[in-house]
Amino acid sequence: MLADEVIYLRRLEATDLDRTWEWIHTPEIALAIGVNIPVSRTAQLRWFERLDQATDKIVFAVCFRDNNEHIGNVSLDSIDYRHRNARFSIFLTDPTIRRQGIGTRAMRLLIQYAFEFLNLNRLYCKTTSDNHAIIAFYRNLGFCIEGRLREHEYIQGHYVDKIILGLILHDWACEDNSV
Ligand SMILES: CC(C)(COP(=O)(O)OP(=O)(O)OC[C@H]1O[C@@H](n2cnc3c(N)ncnc32)[C@H](O)[C@@H]1OP(=O)(O)O)[C@@H](O)C(=O)NCCC(=O)NCCS
Structure with missing residues (x-):
């Protein structure tokens, strides 16, 4: 089981979809994870059906161990088994539980x-x-800034640069990262 003393991760279930739909349409999370146009319930269901069978992506619900409350999602996608890399994303929904690790x-x-x-x-x-x-959050975890994509996205009336952050197994293994 993917768990520590405080939280655990479990596969996202169909019963989590309503909650997740609400979260991805809040302005902060939509901006952070790149939801540019509203997602219909039907499209979300289709997305989930594909997700459930996919081998190149996985979404986990983040839950508190003490009451099983679902507090956000973490995911891997574009998993490339040949080159052994993947993109990830994370969001926690409730701002009042932020900055507590x-x-x-x-x-x-x-x-x-x-x-x-x-x-x-x-x-x-x-x-x-x-x-x-x-950026501070990821750097704390050992991620390095690997590059800058200039004016890569148009957000709220302006072109913005995007930073690529990456973590290599070797760097992670050199730290004491036993969970
Ligand atoms: C990113 C996110 C998951 C961080 O979760 P969190 O539980 O608040 O982060 P942590 O408490 O583990 O923070 C660890 C460190 O990251 C840095 N950090 C995190 N949030 C920060 C903030 N708002 N301001 C400054 N530093 C921050 C700090 O160095 C912090 O350590 P400290 O609290 O001891 O100073 C959460 O803020 C979130 O869900 N944001 C909205 C979605 C989002 O932006 N996702 C990322 C898309 S790329």
């Missing part, structure tokens, strides 16, 4: 799953270059 716990479990179970070698994501909080 929950996101770090969820990422550590996801990274452990990706490196130790799926045998991947590299994880990566993109974020906007002025999102210093998120």
Whole structure:
């Protein structure tokens, strides 16, 4: 089981879809995970049916151990088994549970799953270059800034640079990352 003392990760279930639909349409999360146009319930259901059978993506519900409350999602997608890399994403929904180390716990479990179970070698994501909080969050986990995509996206009336953050198995293994 993917768990530590406080949280666990489990596969996203059909019964989580209503909740997840609400979350991905909140402005902060939509912006963070790149939901540009509203997602219909039908499209979400189709997405889930494909997800359930896919081998190149997996979405986990992040849950508190003490009451099983579902508090956010972490995911791997574009999993490339030949080159052993994957993109990931994370969001926690309730701002009042932020800055308590929950996101770090969820990422550590996801990274452990990706490196130790799926045998991947590299994880990566993109974020906007002025999102210093998120960059600090990933750097705390050992991610390096690997590059800048200039004016890569048009967000709220402006072109923004995107930063690529990556973590290599070797770097992770050199730290004491036993969960
Ligand atoms: C990103 C996210 C998962 C972080 O979760 P979290 O539980 O709040 O993060 P943690 O408490 O584990 O933070 C660990 C460290 O990251 C950095 N950090 C996290 N959030 C920060 C913030 N808002 N401002 C500054 N630094 C921040 C800090 O260094 C923090 O350590 P500290 O609290 O001891 O200073 C959460 O903020 C979130 O869901 N945001 C909305 C969705 C999103 O932006 N996803 C990322 C898309 S790329």
